[in-house]
Amino acid sequence: MKTFIHSAAAICVLLIAGLHLHAQELPVPQLKSVVPCGAKQGTTVEVELAGNNLDETNKLYFSNSGITAELISDPAKPPARFKVTIAANVPVGVYDVRSIGKMGISNPRAFDVSDCTEVKETEPNNTRDKANRVPLNCVINGTISPTEDIDWFVFEAKRGQRVLIESLAWRLDSRLDGTLTLYNSAGKELMSSQDANIRDQKRDPFIDFDVPEDGDYFVRFTDFMYNGGSEDFYRLKIGTGPYVDFITPTGAKPGTTAEITIYGRNLPGGEKTNVEVNGRPLEKVMRKIEVPKDPQTVTSLTYHELLRPSASRLDGMEVRVTGATGTSNARLLVFSDGPELLQQRPNDSIEHAQHIPVPCAVTAAFNAPKDAGYYTFSAKKGEKYLIDVSSERINSPADPDLEIYENDGKPEGKLINSFQDTGENIGQLRFPTMTRDIVYPWTAPKDADFTLRLEHVYSQVQGGAQYQYRLEIKRDPTPDFRLVCTPTHDIHLDNPVVYQGGRQRLDVLVWRMNDHNEPIEVEAHNLPPGVTAEPITIGPGMKWGTLVVSAAPDAPLGEAEIKVVGTSQCGSEKLVREARGGTIVWDTVNTPAICRVTKSILLAVREKTPFEVTASTKDTTIKPGDPIHVTVTAARRDDMPSAIQLHGNGYDLPAGLTIPTTTINPGQTEVSLTVATTDKLKEGTYSFIINSESQVPNGTDKKTRVIYPSNPLKITVAAKAGK
Numbered sequence: 001m002k003t004f005i006h007s008a009a010a011i012c013v014l015l016i017a018g019l020h021l022h023a024q025e026l027p028v029p030q031l032k033s034v035v036p037c038g039a040k041q042g043t044t045v046e047v048e049l050a051g052n053n054l055d056e057t058n059k060l061y062f063s064n065s066g067i068t069a070e071l072i073s074d075p076a077k078p079p080a081r082f083k084v085t086i087a088a089n090v091p092v093g094v095y096d097v098r099s100i101g102k103m104g105i106s107n108p109r110a111f112d113v114s115d116c117t118e119v120k121e122t123e124p125n126n127t128r129d130k131a132n133r134v135p136l137n138c139v140i141n142g143t144i145s146p147t148e149d150i151d152w153f154v155f156e157a158k159r160g161q162r163v164l165i166e167s168l169a170w171r172l173d174s175r176l177d178g179t180l181t182l183y184n185s186a187g188k189e190l191m192s193s194q195d196a197n198i199r200d201q202k203r204d205p206f207i208d209f210d211v212p213e214d215g216d217y218f219v220r221f222t223d224f225m226y227n228g229g230s231e232d233f234y235r236l237k238i239g240t241g242p243y244v245d246f247i248t249p250t251g252a253k254p255g256t257t258a259e260i261t262i263y264g265r266n267l268p269g270g271e272k273t274n275v276e277v278n279g280r281p282l283e284k285v286m287r288k289i290e291v292p293k294d295p296q297t298v299t300s301l302t303y304h305e306l307l308r309p310s311a312s313r314l315d316g317m318e319v320r321v322t323g324a325t326g327t328s329n330a331r332l333l334v335f336s337d338g339p340e341l342l343q344q345r346p347n348d349s350i351e352h353a354q355h356i357p358v359p360c361a362v363t364a365a366f367n368a369p370k371d372a373g374y375y376t377f378s379a380k381k382g383e384k385y386l387i388d389v390s391s392e393r394i395n396s397p398a399d400p401d402l403e404i405y406e407n408d409g410k411p412e413g414k415l416i417n418s419f420q421d422t423g424e425n426i427g428q429l430r431f432p433t434m435t436r437d438i439v440y441p442w443t444a445p446k447d448a449d450f451t452l453r454l455e456h457v458y459s460q461v462q463g464g465a466q467y468q469y470r471l472e473i474k475r476d477p478t479p480d481f482r483l484v485c486t487p488t489h490d491i492h493l494d495n496p497v498v499y500q501g502g503r504q505r506l507d508v509l510v511w512r513m514n515d516h517n518e519p520i521e522v523e524a525h526n527l528p529p530g531v532t533a534e535p536i537t538i539g540p541g542m543k544w545g546t547l548v549v550s551a552a553p554d555a556p557l558g559e560a561e562i563k564v565v566g567t568s569q570c571g572s573e574k575l576v577r578e579a580r581g582g583t584i585v586w587d588t589v590n591t592p593a594i595c596r597v598t599k600s601i602l603l604a605v606r607e608k609t610p611f612e613v614t615a616s617t618k619d620t621t622i623k624p625g626d627p628i629h630v631t632v633t634a635a636r637r638d639d640m641p642s643a644i645q646l647h648g649n650g651y652d653l654p655a656g657l658t659i660p661t662t663t664i665n666p667g668q669t670e671v672s673l674t675v676a677t678t679d680k681l682k683e684g685t686y687s688f689i690i691n692s693e694s695q696v697p698n699g700t701d702k703k704t705r706v707i708y709p710s711n712p713l714k715i716t717v718a719a720k721a722g723k
């Protein structure tokens with residue numbers, strides 16, 4: 001789209017033709033790889049960056065302040081290289097790294113901190129005789145390069161050792177779909193793995209084997225489709241360190257000491273069990289976990305591994321074990337107030353159903369093919385329940401389906417409801433939150449006993465201890481909400497930059513839980529100097545708010561980790577919830593992007609905005625159907641004479657409110673417009689913005705189409721006349 005369109009009429013045609021055009025912006029840094037994407041605690045490592053718009057990259061941001069970086073390359077000559085130092089006290093886990101340069105601060109990439117020896121692969125290693133020799137208990141950092149790169153490694157192990165070989169790539173924001181094969185020193189294939197049986201980390205293979213005799217063992221690692229490139233980086237862990245498969249129970253009450261049984265492999269002090277996963281035996285250990293109780297922590301989600309969007313409504317903490325050979329991976333322990341129960345078998349029929357109190361949570365599993373779980377409780381007509389079944393969100397491969405039976409005296413009961421997947425998507429393309437899990441509000445149709453029947457959707461052929469689920473049931477669940485703050489772009493890697501004298505939009509996505517319908521006041525804290533954000537009100541029922549940050553013309557250039565906090569009065573209780581961050585990890589074609597939760601929310605300030613619009617109105621209290629008269633003024637940078645289009649596209653407006661497309665012509669600095677409302681506009685307070693769009697000069701590319709928000713307008717809609 002190189003042609004600059006001068007006439008307002010032509011812009012209208014463009015807009016009508018392009019209602020689905022995505023948000024535009026000046027180039028922002030897009031970080032695609034940091035290689036290696038991890039290091040050991042207490043060490044220093046050199047990393048190299050790749051991505052787009054990384055001009056003059058000079059700093060790195062890490063979500064843990066114990067990780068610091070120093071530029072060691074010429075900022076004018078990409079790729080940027082840094083010396084990264086990880087303090088000895090940085091806990092094992094995955095953090096966010098972002099690049100900072102001329103155009104802002106980038107999206108995050110994962111940076112994985114280990115507590116074992118780290119090595120780098122050395123090419124050529126494409127054949128067995130060129131295998132890189134690595135020590136047992138190490139992490140190898142490598143890349144699958146283009147042209148069918150194969151990486152061979154050899155390590156020595158002793159008979160009786162249990163060696164785990166784990167690829168960390170897909171879950172560390174890599175595009176690699178790794179595949180692993182293990183050979184003995186005679187060249188005989190012992191095992192192979194394409195994908196571990198873990199849904200959202202599924203592209204990362206995993207091998208667990210008992211070493212049959214002392215000697216050398218060879219690993220062949222490559223991409224399943226023989227793809228490769230700078231975005232196909234990996235970490236390959238080979239060792240006898242602990243690995244956690246799952247924990248029971250999966251939740252705990254804030255303010256208590258919870259006794260959690262950890263099931264896994266190579267667990268320090270592990271006790272043998274009869275539990276197997278894919279034919280491999282698990283051990284268990286018990287740990288006492290101190291569960292925090294302060295209100296801010298118990299409504300947070302602190303987990304230093306991958307979290308996909310569907311988990312962004314949970315609250316919890318991570319559980320790991322540490323032994324002589326290192327620290328394990330993490331599993332999520334959910335914060336929950338009710339009693340935590342374990343499944344009592346056999347609960348595989350209505351007759352043998354497990355009787356459960358309400359509220360409670362049950363940790364259970366579809367232990368074998370055709371295994372179903374039955375849970376009976378008593379209810380009274382009209383009582384409201386929330387039935388929440390987590391599998392995908394707690395790292396289980398299970399896809400639970402629910403049936404509800406009325407216990408009518410017959411052995412098979414009477415089927416009254418069924419439910420499969422929760423389709424709620426609060427983030428559309430850029431943060432899709434649909435899940436195979438169940439979040440099902442249910443009202444008892446009569447006084448009776450009811451039985452919940454849970455089954456894995458592929459139960460005919462699949463099952464096992466790892467097919468875990470967490471059933472939580474509550475009566476009259478309390479309305480509540482959680483927020484996720486994301487950059488605006490719905491297709492591409494993005495991160496907000498506000499330009500001096502201008503405004504930028506941050507999207508605030510709302511999980512409204514248990515019929516939470518109240519307005520939510522959202523504020524931003526810890527903004528960079530010279531940057532402000534008017535508090536906004538996300539109106540009744542709305543699930544998408546637009547927070548606007550404004551930079552003073554002399555705001556210093558910089559970047560800041562900001563906090564976005566929502567407050568909502570629910571009856572007598574004032575709920576305060578801090579937003580989590582969300583990001584696109586990879587753009588895709590014609591399908592929702594690959595996304596995840598971030599560890600923090602970052603905002604950059606950069607040089608002078610091309611233009612800024614400011615909206616004002618005197619109509620701050622209206623009735624449904626009343627017009628809202630708005631004046632919009634524009635301030636343009638000297639080199640930006642273009643027309644500015646005002647419209648309400650690309651975000652959620654309150655139902656019954658329409659912003660007319662209006663043009664501020666070249667040479668014009670002010671227009672009036674009338675925002676129309678209808679009877680559909682419900683009583684309440686709402687903030688809304690007016691988008692402003694124009695073509696602006698941008699370096700050599702003379703005309704880049706950009707969209708900036710106006711300041712938010714806040715209106716209160718009074719009850720309709722006569723009501």
Ligand SMILES: [Ca+2]
Nearest residue numbers: 143144149151
């Ligand atoms: Ca390689």
Ligand SMILES: [Ca+2]
Nearest residue numbers: 125126150151
């Ligand atoms: Ca190779």
Ligand SMILES: [Ca+2]
Nearest residue numbers: 177178194203
């Ligand atoms: Ca794979």
Ligand SMILES: [Ca+2]
Nearest residue numbers: 399400420436
């Ligand atoms: Ca399901």
